[in-house]
Amino acid sequence: MLLLGYLPINSSQRTSVLLHKRSQYRDLVKKHLPGQDRNLTFVFKQISTASASASSNNINSNNNFNNNDGVFSSSWDDNNSYYQQFNQHFKNPSSKLFSSMVNLVNINKAKNYEELVQQVHVDVIRTRPDGFVPLFETPEIEKMLERILMIWSIENADISYFQGLNDLVCPLLLVFLEHEVNQLNHSNSSSYPSISQLLEQTSSPASPYTQSTSNKSSWSTKLEKLLGEGLILKELKECGQADVVLSRVEADVYWCISLLMNTVKHYAQGTGCGLPAEGMMRRLEALVRESNGELYKHLKTNDIDFSHFSFRWMVCFLTRDFDLETGVKLWDHYFCDRENQGFSLLHICFCSSLLNKWTPDLLTKDFMELVQYLQKPPSLQWNSTNLESIFRSSYLLKEKYKNILL
Numbered sequence: 001m002l003l004l005g006y007l008p009i010n011s012s013q014r015t016s017v018l019l020h021k022r023s024q025y026r027d028l029v030k031k032h033l034p035g036q037d038r039n040l041t042f043v044f045k046q047i048s049t050a051s052a053s054a055s056s057n058n059i060n061s062n063n064n065f066n067n068n069d070g071v072f073s074s075s076w077d078d079n080n081s082y083y084q085q086f087n088q089h090f091k092n093p094s095s096k097l098f099s100s101m102v103n104l105v106n107i108n109k110a111k112n113y114e115e116l117v118q119q120v121h122v123d124v125i126r127t128r129p130d131g132f133v134p135l136f137e138t139p140e141i142e143k144m145l146e147r148i149l150m151i152w153s154i155e156n157a158d159i160s161y162f163q164g165l166n167d168l169v170c171p172l173l174l175v176f177l178e179h180e181v182n183q184l185n186h187s188n189s190s191s192y193p194s195i196s197q198l199l200e201q202t203s204s205p206a207s208p209y210t211q212s213t214s215n216k217s218s219w220s221t222k223l224e225k226l227l228g229e230g231l232i233l234k235e236l237k238e239c240g241q242a243d244v245v246l247s248r249v250e251a252d253v254y255w256c257i258s259l260l261m262n263t264v265k266h267y268a269q270g271t272g273c274g275l276p277a278e279g280m281m282r283r284l285e286a287l288v289r290e291s292n293g294e295l296y297k298h299l300k301t302n303d304i305d306f307s308h309f310s311f312r313w314m315v316c317f318l319t320r321d322f323d324l325e326t327g328v329k330l331w332d333h334y335f336c337d338r339e340n341q342g343f344s345l346l347h348i349c350f351c352s353s354l355l356n357k358w359t360p361d362l363l364t365k366d367f368m369e370l371v372q373y374l375q376k377p378p379s380l381q382w383n384s385t386n387l388e389s390i391f392r393s394s395y396l397l398k399e400k401y402k403n404i405l406l
Contacts (some may be wrong), residue, residue, distance in 0.1 A: 003335040004259045025251035032154050040247040059244050120149045123166045134230040144250045145293045176249045209226035264344050277314035284310055286404050287352045295359045302367045309374035313351050349397040353390045
């Protein structure tokens with residue numbers, strides 16, 4: 001959250017900033033999904049005028065949210081409706097022509113909204129990360145995903161929803177949920193779930209939830225397992241804390257995915273599909289052509305288009321190509337980029353470095369073998385320790401070829 005700019009560096013201001021941003025998210029839900037905002041609660045039921053004003057000042061001075069970073073005017077806003085826009089341009093708003101135009105616009109808006117609801121719903125019920133299927137099958141998590149994706153798509157109508165956005169939400173949701181669970185576990189309140197007891201149960205040989213803890217801490221492994229099986233969420237619901245925890249996670253995920261996407265939105269300009277991924281894919285092709293001409297020529301000779309394999313990399317930032325632990329550490333590197341170009345330039349260079357590493361194998365393959373290799377690359381078998389050498393190469397590419405990546 002700090003590296004994204006969601007939280008201020010000054011720790012004394014973080015509580016008020018979080019409260020304000022979560023309340024802002026609830027207002028967005030109330031605006032675009034009326035009635036569902038009643039499901040959101042963040043412990044503090046109300047914000048006084050004085051504290052809200054102070055929070056707003058803190059955000060303006062310490063956070064990166066403004067008209068260009070994270071908070072967008074919505075083209076769906078009733079206060080800026082098509083009716084009011086037309087009313088400024090027509091002297092006789094009661095004319096049949098005007099009424100017909102307004103009706104047509106309203107019909108189109110309703111149709112687009114229904115299509116968006118359907119598309120989001122279909123993708124949400126297919127969002128089942130490995131190891132976390134039971135958790136993501138719960139109604140609470142499905143509703144959370146739907147709200148996040150709907151609100152982001154409406155607030156960012158220039159891009160709107162695209163397949164793969166649901167995958168980007170998952171790592172943030174899991175990391176933030178695990179953080180909230182850890183916070184509760186260290187609380188002295190007796191109303192919180194006995195997570196420590198659940199974790200102790202997983203250490204028993206007879207427990208069905210025991211798994212290997214190699215390369216991971218015992219606590220992290222067990223907690224991840226309990227989250228994935230949905231047991232912790234069940235415990236939270238039984239002690240009445242689920243609404244608070246899930247509401248906090250939902251709001252934080254929304255703002256962080258907004259900030260993440262803001263760093264790549266400019267790549268959508270001048271693309272056919274209007275998605276940042278297409279612009280990033282073009283930069284990757286240009287980088288490979290410039291830095292690895294032998295591989296580029298081999299791919300073109302075998303009629304391999306970069307869209308055959310790299311479009312998914314750019315849409316999902318490799319979340320579908322790594323396990324959760326490796327994927328989170330990959331994103332940590334992106335978040336730590338000093339120039340805030342982790343999900344843009346650094347990611348493109350990372351993908352180019354992967355291709356460089358695989359070049360000896362790729363040069364021996366024909367069309368079908370290339371397609372199969374690139375669509376299911378050996379990175380699936382990696383762990384987090386393999387990332388370091390690739391990142392060293394990525395940073396070198398980023399500095400050397402920055403002129404063709406911007």
